[in-house]
Amino acid sequence: MTDLNDLLLLRAALPATPKAVHAALTDPAALRVWLAEYAEVDLPDRYQFWGRYTPDGAEPHQRVLHADDNTLRLAWTVDGVETTVEITLADGDDGTLLTLTQSDLPTFAEVLSDQAGPRGALQTFWSLAIANLADYVAGRDLTPKCDYTSAEMRASVLIDATPEAVFGSLTQAETFQRWFGAKVDIEPFVGGRFAMGGFDVDPGGVKFVEFEPGRKATLNFAGALTSSWELDGSDGKTRLTFVQSGFDVDNPPYPGWAGWLGGVAELRRFHEIPQWRTIWREMHAPGIPAEMLTIDV
Structure with missing residues (x-):
């Protein structure tokens, strides 16, 4: 067994x-x-x-x-x-x-x-x-979807919520945990830490190198790897574009990229479905x- x-x-x-x-x-x-x-x-x-x-x-x-x-x-x-x-x-x-x-x-x-x-x-x-x-x-x-044959990691989705609301969901730890389903600690400012699993698991975390509320945030991981969130609002909706770059193009970080895409699917439901409840049991x-x-x- x-x-x-x-x-x-x-x-x-x-x-x-x-x-x-x-x-x-x-x-x-x-x-x-x-x-x-x-x-x-x-x-x-x-x-x-x-x-x-x-x-x-x-x-x-x-x-x-x-x-x-x-x-x-x-x-x-x-x-x-x-x-x-x-x-x-x-x-x-x-x-x-x-x-x-x-x-x-x-x-x-x-x-x-x-x-x-x-x-x-x-x-x-x-x-x-x-x-x-x-x-x-x-x-x-x-x-x-994640393209497992490409080293380009850029995608965008339209979310029926304001940029301020979406940005808050990405940068406020308690809200992030609700829709993403994993513990996270976040210091929401330039130089602040972002630690999946919490600071107890990853005390150093990764660092925000850009942080413009309602518009953009960029995280710098070890080395040159960065992950950026760009938000553009219109008519009460948000075009969220997310980009990952600076990785070894011969070994793209597909597990993390697909994990982020799956999280974004739940972020969209979180903002768009009345009386939202996560699909995950x-x-x-x-x-x-x-x-x-x-x-x-």
Whole structure:
């Protein structure tokens, strides 16, 4: 029996019936919208997705192990390692409770060391994919996907909220924790620290090198790596553009970039959905400190 500590586990409430979610999971045309560049499905024999939005996605590497109306189980070979993915659907209070697990993933520490290869991108690949699936079945605009073939990390979204409100959500620790689902400490000024996991975990944090309320903030990580948020308001809405640069272009930080994109999907819902409640019900990743996650369901 596989130890839970070796598994990625993501559980989310999706705003649609299990039948509608199952259709979105198994219709190749739908998959090409919310999941992958290419997809081919002919169950129970074939379920494949690949392309630039899939880690190690030059070719399809999935093999069906089981498929019915509520469960899809795949063998997925990533970077030469066979993993097992299982997606289950159940009735939930908010529509459908989707649970995804994947085996044989590197630990959180290995991902942070940049030595995990394409398997290190799978946790945030799935969190972004599920976030986009939630918006797809709700008929909402999707968040940009991570392109695992490109070293350009620039994306933008339109949020139905003022720049001041969006900027506050990005720079006020208590609010950031609500929508992002992870503990963070923030000192909101130039030279101030930003520490995912909190200052107890990362006392030095990263530093704000630009901080213009309602307009722009830039964080400087180790070396030349920077992450910028630019906000442009019009008619009560905000165009949020986010850029990551200064990294080794031969080893782009895809796990963090996809994780940020998945977070932005929840930021959009946080500001746009009345009586917002996070879609996430449970998250577990190998080696991630339990105190880092702050999902409040």
